[in-house]
Amino acid sequence: MPRLNSYKSILLPACVLATFLATAGVLLFRSEADMLFRAQELSLFLPTRTFYHTLAIYPGGTLSFAACYFTQFFFHPWLGVLWLTLFWWLDAWLVTRLFRLRGAWSLLGLLVPLALLACLTQTGYWIYYQKLDGHLWVPTLGITCSLLSALVYRRLPERWWLRLAWMTVWGVVGYPLCGAYSFAGTALMMLPAEWERTKWQRHLLPLLWGAALILLVPQAAYYCYSQVEQAQLYRAAMPVFGIGTEDFAQYRLPYYALALALAVAAVGSFAAKRCSSWPRLSAVVPVLLVAVSCVGVKRIWYVDTNFHKEIRMHRAISQQDWERVLQIAREQSDVPPSRVIVMCRNLALFRLGRAGDEACHYLEGDTRGNAPWLVRVSQVCGRLLYYHYGMENFCYRWCMENGVEMGWNTEELCLMAKASILNDEPAVARKYLRLLAKTRYYKDWAAHYEAYLEHPELIRQDSEMEPITHLLPAANRLDTDNATAETYILDSFSTAESTDTLCQELTLFCALLVRDINLFWPRFFAYARLHEGQHIPRHYQEAAYLYGHLEDRVDISHMPFDPEVRQTYDEFMRFNEQCGPMSLEQRKVAFRPRFGGTFYYYYFLVRGLQTS
């Protein structure tokens, strides 16, 4: 009988917790694998003293260091998720042990992992803006440390001085290591374990001492070593949900839920004993709480099709899988594309040499990111675009700016190394490659590019770098992009001149995109000269045919346009007359089926798009 009881009260709940969390892990992996991979690209872990000290000068820095360590496992999202799930299972188990939850009440152990899951899945565009290093892992590790410290406290012999000594050690050491998460550990120690057996006087001392530690240790840290503003002392190692002067408090909700989950578990241990005479109630209440939490997680889970598309496109670009970029661009979506998607798609078309034929076949759009602040193209993919368009100084610059403001990450180090190689700056490229060589998953990548420093001729053999060399600016000038990557790229190339076939086509393509007739003609003629005897891509022909009709400056009568170009133009104009007075939106709907893939449609009906 005791064996059966133990199975029912411990083993069965443990299995239920494990099954539940495994399901959560699978869900997380299936929905967010791309985001998790991107998160590790936007994080950095170096197993060096210097890196540790960089983080550890702030309270909670050690926690961040450990979090960065685990974040790198998202390189293989399944592995990162497996680690996370194990930690969540450990947290759930610790909660049940700490509060002595048995039977159905042990389900309350799930509330903490569910809150941690919500902390992670609400992230969305914060992966680009969050300044806390290792932010995806910090709550999980912080709570694990707190629960462990509290469990040690509970397991100590019941001598008041011994327990207070441990509380003090944790309070003093825990704060520099774990920041604000140490308060959770201290608070858990302050809670009475056996409500019914002990008198309130016995709780008073740990209660007062714990409160004093929570209040005073950060203040002591401020005067002894910390370089943090006083108001930030009690938020150390907590994520910053602010951009500029704006604060987005709604993102702190899962963190409040985390604290609430611990409180509910504590109350649960008390309620479990009180409700032992009502077994049905004992079964229903925890299940209900878990169900409500699941609904909460579902509601808070970040959803934005474009966000995920952007991430997948980014990865495809990094792998030079240009067809995959276009495939993602073609995927049906409930919202028009964002500017990031449009720019990545145009880059892919250009790299495949199909920009002049296909650019207008895709949906245009300027859908803003599903975030309460303006998500900037520069922040999401500006650095990558600058790199691929040969604007290596701007790529390097924005990597540096971002690294300084948001913390260094592997993507920036990779891009800075590659930009420096293309810029013929081997010494600084070597610096970044040496750092990357210390990482777990980028050491081979670093070794590959290290060879380029000794053998620059390898650049010409590199399928990614070789085309970029054609786009490097021929002459130097002073300029600024005003932090708008799209406008700057389009303006720079649409006004540039080149005799290199690849670069020249880009100047024509950009002149086409900006719809500037004056910029178009000289680039069109230059293109025709450079490609004499070759077929001119459809959109360039369409633009020439249209501009020839709109203005009389260029005689197009002798130009050998494709019959389809003329025919489509005539049909477009006829259809336009038939439509009569319509709003721009109505016209878009009416014209799209027949003319959606033409430059005419792009020129007349794709208007008012705003970059960011």
Added chain:
Amino acid sequence: MKRLLPLLLLCLTACHEARLPQDYVEDDVPPRIYPDYADVTVPPNIAPLHFVVEDAGQNATCSFQKTTCGVSDCDVQYVTKGHVASLSVKRWKKLCETPGDIRVDVYTQDEEGRWHHKRPFAIHVSPDTIDPYIAYRLIAPSYVTYEDLTICQRQLSSFRETVVYGNMINSREETGQCINCHAFQQENPRRMQFHVRQHMGGTLLTYDGQTEKVDLRTDSLISAGVYPAWHPTEPLIAYSTNRTFQTFHTRDVQKVEVQDELSDLILYDITRHKVTQLPHEDDWLDCFPTWSPDGRWLYYCSAHYERTDSALPRQADLIRHYDRVHYSLFRRTFDPSTQTFGPREVVYNAAAEGKSATLPRISPDGRFLMFTLGSFGVFHIWHTDADLRLMDLTSGDIRPLDELNSPQTESYHSWSSSGRWVVFSSRRDDGNFTRPFFAHIDAEGHASKPFELPSDDPLYHRQLLRSYNVPEFIGGPVRITPQQLARVIRGNATKAH
């Protein structure tokens, strides 16, 4: 006891002195070490020069040997094992007790287990001591953004680095704070100033125990004080005032160009909170003031710039012709009793040579003027061609300091109080991150091979993603704490008039 035995053995092994290999092959090639400390001259009170042996191989051993009295019995020799050659501060001090050469022998073990003895090199210990501390700002070499900035002080005889003030102590997401331009009066750590920009902005001044925040802006100035120069004896600071902007090179590896649209010089009287504008002429950009050691001359650099295209705004014109802005060196007499300046005199007409001279600094004996020379412009820290020059003020002769210069940027520099050492900023390691280098300068102005600021972990500077900015010698540590400074910065500023 059985349990203790392995522990004892472990301790004995750990305490065992490393030994030099007995059998080795002589390789007549210098060892590859980082940082490059071969044949450098060091002061006796410098921290140990730890380095990494970068020659391939499974192992390395280094010997540091010093003959202190000419008899082998009193030779000092320490041996290190492994690719990282590091000695304790105590042992290093023993080696540096007397002037002379420390002979360094590097042995490397190849993959087959054979030892190779590389060509030995010397570290020359000078009899001239160096000031005990330097102060610098640690800043990532970013362009517009900044986050975590610290003004630090480093004890040169050890690896101890402490924070004088870090901006994060008064910053949060919505209120960024930049700190810059720390400066001391005659290396005195009790007389210091630095600027705080944006949030809680002002100039922080500590003067013999009094600390205050000052607002140097007045209606007639183009900006608050920027580049400072403490008068050597009086409670006066000369500043440039600058309206600065920056743009970016599209191709040049220098990446950023920082230019002054307007700049003038002012004098600030600390005791009277009074700002006096120096005589200035339109179309002249005055910058980087510095005093002669007797305090009777104010040196500075100045560029003449007239708009070439009147249709363009001045800034746009400057952007277009950025490489036509050339600064030369000038000076004015100064009468401390009346606080008045004399007329301008040319010290070095760099513009006439199509060059640009900045950052003049005069040796404490008044004989030498060190400055930075580049092809154009004022912000030479970003100019790869920027090099140090030394002018003998007695003869007017100028020579490039080839002993100190590298193919990369050399820029900011500061004389030690004795005048026998200089610390200067160089980007020779990687072209992007500034590191402080030290060099000995003898009475005739000859410089020794410079050495990089020693680090406990010799790879520290390779991993550090920040630059050392404005290295300045100080005679001791700044005692006022960051928290005390933070409190003053949070308070109201005294308005200068």
